[in-house]
Amino acid sequence: MATFIIGLVILIGGGALYGHFCERVFEPDDRETPAYAKQDGVDYVPMATWRNALINLLNIAGTGPILGPIQGILFGPVAFLAIPIGNVIGGSMHDYFAGMICTREGGMQMPQFVEKYTNRGIYYLYDVFICILLLLVGAVFIYTPGDIFNTQILGRSGAPSDPVTWVIYTVIFVYYLIATVFPIDKIIGRIYPIFGAILLISAVGIFVAIFAKGYPLTDIWASWNTVGANGANSGFNYGAYFGAGPFADGAKGIGGHFLPIFFVTVACGILSGFHTTQTALVSRTIKSERKGRFVFYDMMVTEGFIAMCWAAGTMAMINLGAKAGGVTMLFDQTTKAWTFNALVNGKMAAVSATSVVGILCKNALGPVGGMISIIGVIVLPITSGDTALRSLRLTLTDTFHLKQEKNSQRLLLAAPIFALVYVILVWAKLDANGFNILWRYFAWSNQMISLFALAGITIYMFENNKARFAWMPMIAGTFYSFVTCAFIAHAQIGLNLPWVAAYTVALVWTVFYDGITIHGGVKRAKAISSSGADTVAA
Template sequence: MATFIIGLAILFVGAALYGKFCEHVFGPDDRKTPAYTKQDGLDYVPMREWKNSLINLLNIAGTGPILGPIQGILFGPIAFITIPIGNIIGGAMHDYFSGMICLRDGGTQMPDMIRRYSNKGVYTFYQIFCSLLLLLVGAVFIYTPGDIAATQVFGFDGSATSVSTWVIYGVIFVYYLVATVFPIDKIIGRIYPIFGAILLFSAIGVFIGLFVKGYPLINLWDSWNGALVSYGDYFSANHFIPIFFITVACGILSGFHSTQTAIISRTMKSERQGRMTFYNMMVLEGFIAMVWAAGAMGVYNLGLQAADAGLATATIGVVCKDILGPVGGVIALLGVIVLPITSGDTALRSLRMAVSDALHIDQKNVKKRLGLAAVIFILVAVILVFAKSNAEGFNILWRYFAWSNQTLSLFAFIAISVWMFENGKARFVWMPLIPGAWYAFVTITYIVNAKIGFNVPWGAAYVIGIVAAAAYVGLILWYGKKRAARKAQKA
């Protein structure tokens, strides 16, 4: 338990210090925000800080900070240290600067941010890559909450041949369509406070329960191989780097988050709300990841659930019901279901906004929004049917989702770095470059080795990953300096 507590101290103390530093580097001021200068009653709508923060938290926190840590904790107590450190210097910094740059640039969406701070080739690749990821997010975040609801709340079998499965999927699908098309303050802004209350009950309830129930958690200095679970052997056999950092996606870093902070950049009343809305909400997601990692380790060590990465969704129900009892467990499960649903709806909303901006499709008319949304939802439905009908469909879907989620962050780090060069902050460019270089190494090494990628042996994959990370940093430094020099000449 001591290592878990140390990790939480690192998370919250580190966030207070580094979050303040990020705010100092960006320099928020009192200029009018796009919520006022472009107010349209649809996407540009001034909303209160607490509501923006809550919406952003629910937008970014899908099943990643739950399923990821449940699988990642099999690597042992090292997870309790790597999650908070990566969160503060990587994920929260990524979310803060992505959201704030979009805010200052007029409420632009991420494709526009990438286009402005890179070149046409990078922008085109990003647009395609991001669109594919958002489609995957939409499908994954119908599949996972739907299956959890079917099997652990209603007691159905959750099979592809059961009508109940598709009815539950259909209900989620309809909600996504409504949330994607209608004004953000009419649907999302009103429903999310209720969802937020359920989420807080779930996360805080499990956290308190860890101590009340006295869950046995292993420390860094203990033996990692216990009578029931051999964390040390798992760590040695499964390539902690890069596998852990792909598995524990959203609790540490998620490229998907930048697409969500961009949405909130259109509803903020003041730039000074950015630290709470963007940085601190990612820290809360890190807390959720820590809680679920600890809960999973506890039930594994007690023998209440088999320590198997493939049983992650079953582990959720065991943790909830053992800690909070039958009724509280069901409410906590609802909190788990809320997370992906409140990410899936805005993932598809941001995809609609990005496509409409790129193709200059007017979205003021409901019929036009429905027309564009219909195309997007048909594609999501195709992916969902494949994932559910094929025996290996969801495993394939999840692996591509996890890898592409982390890879997308590399584009945001490029844009943040170039923005710093152009805005007289080049001395701070190490802030995006350190996590950017790390995840360039992680994602390239993973996909080069993975069976869903190029299936290259580990030794060669590590070499390729190192070379790719070095090239990534070198190209950013070269391009950033070039852009800064060009801007200085124009001035």
């Protein structure tokens, strides 16, 4: 429990201090924001700070800060420290500067941000990359809330052969279409306060239950081999999983490769490239630059809090064991993977990570409170999926300079986008391993896309006489260039290289990434300096 509390102190206290520092570095002022300068009643709409903050939180907090920590806590209590440290100096900083730069640049979207602060070649690469990512986000965030609702609320199988499965997907799909096409303050701005209330009940409820029920949490300095409430078989050896074992029956851990696997598994609670596509949206509705820290930085810290609660709650369920109402980790000899197991109709059965959501909610908050919390979990991905597809529409609009003043024009552009999303969704549901493949590419690409923003933030600092602070985005950029490259170089969905080769490739790529980023920043600073000197001479 103490490690969890220390992590919360780092997250909240560190977030307050570093957030203030980020604000001092950027220097927000009272200039007119795009919400007023370009007000159009559709995308550029002044909205209250609390509404902007809530929209941004719900936009960025999909299933990532829930399903990621549920899987990531298997690495042990080190997660309680890695999540807050990474969130404070990485994810929250990334979201704040991206959101604020987009605000100051007239509400530009991320492709234009990348084009301005890198070059046209990287811009084209980013444009393709972000469109693919947003399509994957749309598909994932229809699939996961649909399945949670189907299995945890309705108690159905969620199988593709069940017509109810497709009815639920279609309802979410139609809502996404409405939210994507209609003005932001007419749909998203009105319905999100309701969603936000449910979200807060869910997260705070689990947080309170962790202390009120005295859930067993493992500390980083104690034994990582838990016993559980019903004997040795109900516990889990986090230390062996973190390393290479030993486990019985040929079970294995992750071989000590905490880096990079953990940071791809627990993506959204620490740092997520997808977030910049959402902060760019909010940059068009924020009333004052001085509210940016609360809207951008503090909402990412809040997402870190959500991730911490779900990580702790899941650890508690594992430490309790299935017989005490939690879950038991068992190694599946067929898939060669660790699986969550729970008592289903009195018998031990493997359950998905989404089912762990229901188990934790009901154990922590009882039947009624648990059901409300489950609804909150369903809301999270839905409120990210709708704005992901809205962001994709805006990206295409800005890239190809398309007119979007009328609903018919927006619907015409949204139609092919949604057709592609539905094709991906059908494939993921019908293929036995489709969703696993979809989720892995989504998780990796989500982190990879952050490198573009971090490079752009670094170059922005060089261009605006803030080069002495370039280390801030460079720390995160260096770290995640190594993480994403090492992961895809080793993974079977990537190059499938041995770990030594994967780490070598990642090291070379990281040096290259740092080199071209710093070179771009220095070159931009010199160009600005020369331009200023020429102006003075003239």
